[in-house]
Amino acid sequence: MNRRNWLALSAGALFGPKPPLAAQQAPSSANTQAPQDSGLSVEQYQPKSMLHTPETHVPRARFPVIDFHTHITGTTGGGGIRFRMDPANCLAVMDRKNIRTMVNLTGGNGDGLREAIAKLQTAHPGRFMVFTEPAWSHASDAGYPKYQADQVEDAHRAGAKGLKVLKTLGLFLREKGAGKLIAIDDRRFDPMWEAVGALKMPVAIHTSDPEAFFLPIDRFNERWEELHAHPSWSFHGKDFPSNRQLQEARRNVMRRHPRTQFVCLHVADSEDLAYVSECLDSHPNMHVDIAARIGELGRQPRAARKFFDKYQDRIVFGTDASADASTPQQTFGDALYEIYYRFLETEDEYFDYAPAPVPPQGRWRIYGIGLSEQVQRKVYGANAARLIGLTA
Numbered sequence: 591m592n593r594r595n596w597l598a599l600s601a602g603a604l605f606g607p608k609p610p611l612a613a614q615q616a617p618s619s620a621n622t623q624a625p626q627d628s629g630l631s632v633e634q635y636q637p638k639s640m641l642h643t644p645e646t647h648v649p650r651a652r653f654p655v656i657d658f659h660t661h662i663t664g665t666t667g668g669g670g671i672r673f674r675m676d677p678a679n680c681l682a683v684m685d686r687k688n689i690r691t692m693v694n695l696t697g698g699n700g701d702g703l704r705e706a707i708a709k710l711q712t713a714h715p716g717r718f719m720v721f722t723e724p725a726w727s728h729a730s731d732a733g734y735p736k737y738q739a740d741q742v743e744d745a746h747r748a749g750a751k752g753l754k755v756l757k758t759l760g761l762f763l764r765e766k767g768a769g770k771l772i773a774i775d776d777r778r779f780d781p782m783w784e785a786v787g788a789l790k791m792p793v794a795i796h797t798s799d800p801e802a803f804f805l806p807i808d809r810f811n812e813r814w815e816e817l818h819a820h821p822s823w824s825f826h827g828k829d830f831p832s833n834r835q836l837q838e839a840r841r842n843v844m845r846r847h848p849r850t851q852f853v854c855l856h857v858a859d860s861e862d863l864a865y866v867s868e869c870l871d872s873h874p875n876m877h878v879d880i881a882a883r884i885g886e887l888g889r890q891p892r893a894a895r896k897f898f899d900k901y902q903d904r905i906v907f908g909t910d911a912s913a914d915a916s917t918p919q920q921t922f923g924d925a926l927y928e929i930y931y932r933f934l935e936t937e938d939e940y941f942d943y944a945p946a947p948v949p950p951q952g953r954w955r956i957y958g959i960g961l962s963e964q965v966q967r968k969v970y971g972a973n974a975a976r977l978i979g980l981t982a
């Protein structure tokens with residue numbers, strides 16, 4: 591039955607005693623059975639694509655990979671860390687998938703950082719790199735600017751390779767007492783940005799989130815299901831700045847600290863590649879990673895391919911790999927990497943961006959962008975190697 595007849599049937603069933611036209615004309619042998627699952631809710635709907643298109647299996651990346659964005663450890667508060675993934679299991683996946691190095695961004699600081707460095711970076715030279723994180727809990731203290739710069743220098747002496755800034759800055763971190771959000775470009779962080787620049791530690795900075803997270807969770811929201819699964823990801827209303835205000839505050843930081851290299855995570859603002867291009871053009875110290883955003887890049891494949899070609903020296907591979915099964919677009923394992931490789935290396939059409947029965951970030955599918963070997967080599971590893979001081 592075509593769509594028009596289905597609509598006619600529905601309208602007839604709803605509005606009139608008169609049998610709809612399609613039913614009147616249907617031959618007696620027609621299947622008049624009602625569709626199954628008529629009370630289906632949107633969450634239960636799992637449509638299967640009927641396209642007959644090539645499916646390329648890419649078990650290993652063509653060039654050695656540096657996954658610049660992973661969460662092998664997480665902080666527990668008070669400077670401690672917890673291992674969320676077993677390094678031995680990581681190494682097994684890495685060997686199968688041609689991953690040379692995993693960068694563990696959330697290494698915390700203090701004793702926790704030292705533990706992460708010992709068990710990852712020191713135990714497995716070249717296979718893991720560990721970044722440190724600011725001590726946010728002290729941000730309202732007098733003397734914080736110098737304290738934070740000193741702490742970064744201490745982390746560098748301990749072996750930390752870079753600084754990770756979560757979206758905490760801009761969306762969660764508040765002034766003690768007053769409860770006011772602390773701006774990304776607040777001057778108290780200037781000594782920290784300068785210190786990491788002098789130490790050649792790149793900053794991996796996550797700012798803002800998908801634009802739909804700033805909108806009401808209503809029927810027009812393209813991430814309605816994702817926001818229902820993770821209501822705390824909504825930044826609609828209250829005193830939250832807009833996506834553009836957050837982005838512009840980060841630009842102020844990049845402008846003020848030209849010696850410091852910034853990797854803007856999640857393609858900086860993956861839904862607006864024209865804006866990201868404008869930012870890259872005006873800030874030579876800006877780079878981006880692609881973690882957890884192939885769902886965005888892959889649904890605008892022609893713009894994405896041009897973006898990769900133009901900024902091929904400033905894009906690094908990352909997945910946001912974690913142990914969390916509730917976010918399939920970043921659950922660490924073979925399947926995750928195979929989707930990234932398929933996206934970057936092939937021109938396959940209309941495939942899932944995450945290993946999940948329902949696309950978890952929004953109900954669409956993606957297209958491969960078939961990068962040239964030269965661009966693949968840079969994006970997979972060469973660009974990140976330069977940033978973190980590994981020999982390519």
Ligand SMILES: [Zn+2]
Binds near residue numbers: 659661910
């Ligand atoms: Zn992350």
